[in-house]
Amino acid sequence: MKTLLSKLIVGATLALNAAPLSAQTIGPGGEAATPTSEIAVPESSMEVLKAGGHTAALLWHDQSDFVNAVSAGATDEFARFGIEVVATTSAGFDAAKQRSDIETALVKNPSIILSLPLDPVTSAAAFEAARDSGVKLVFLSNLPADYQHPNDYAAIVTDDLYQMGKQAADALAASMGNKGTVGWIFHDAAYYVTNQRDNAFKTTIENDYPDISIVAEQGISDPARAEEIANAMLLRNPDLGGIYVTWAGPAEGVLAALRANGNTKTKIVTLDLSEPIALDMVKGGNVAAIVADEAYELGRAMAAAGILDLLDLDVPPFVVAPAVTVTAEDVAEGWMQSLNIEAPASLR
The missing domain is CATH 3.40.50.2300 (Response regulator)
Known part of the structure; x- marks a missing residue:
């Protein structure tokens, strides 16, 4: 399976600034983790969202059972609020391909982008146009170099x-x-x-x-x-x-x-x-x-984080999904x- 290979690439940048060992999962800057169960879009926002004509793009690093599950969780959550997924891509662990995928997706003017940045420096430049145009960015585990919460992205979502x-x-x-x-x-x-x-x-x-x-x-x-x-x-x-x-x-x-x-x-x-x-x-x-x-819950929470940011509601910077034995x-x-x-x- 490619699941762990994706996660190894996921963690490359965060490891450089990883906080000291703690009896809990901590974010790249030492942020406390918020459980995905706390990331929920108010049902009262449903009609407003459905009338908004919002769209989303899922720009992944690769294709695997893990990625398929994350995509399914995100797509189902977007569908609940009338948000259409207009682009789904796989970069095959190629940072240049991922940059091209972002540029192609932006032509469709998505309101939200979910993605796993492959390379911190390349990704920082690649996502710049999306960030500057107001697209809500939610990242899976990794973070582009020098991106700051909440101005540059809505949240990082990863495992506990x-x-x-x-x-x-x-x-x-x-x-x-x-x-x-x-x-x-x-x-x-x-x-x-x-x-x-x-x-x-x-x-x-x-x-x-x-x-x-x-x-x-x-x-x-x-x-x-x-x-x-x-x-x-x-x-x-x-x-x-x-x-x-x-x-x-x-x-x-x-x-x-x-x-x-x-x-x-x-x-x-x-x-x-x-x-x-x-x-x-x-x-x-x-x-x-x-x-x-x-993994399915990771995707649901990523979508919910993007929607909350779309509604100008507060989103915790670092969110974790449960582990299962x-x-x-x-x-x-x-x-x-x-x-x-x-x-x-x-x-x-």
């Missing part, structure tokens, strides 16, 4: 990153009976999304589970090295009770290492939905749980809660 890491720790601990030794495979790069999630896992284990020890730590930047890293970790710690893996891609390599060693006891917890990882989980394998975000018992429900689609047939 701390809760994702904490829930991963809780799930792994539960699978081990709250005791034993674990390995921590974290993302070895300065990325806002993964750094907050990884550190939240470690902090939760250290603070909340006195009978669990992190005895092996290894950073990873290339997912292709995951199997090699896991083999080395298991060689030094053959009785390892569990392994946290920073996202689902490298978790597949860790799972391969466990299978190659005939290890059926070491549990894995990772982040972001993946069919191969979930398939092992539902078959009673090494995977104990997967923690994901509510998916287990073998509730994989179908978890898939629906996260992506608002049915789980793959192999899991059902």
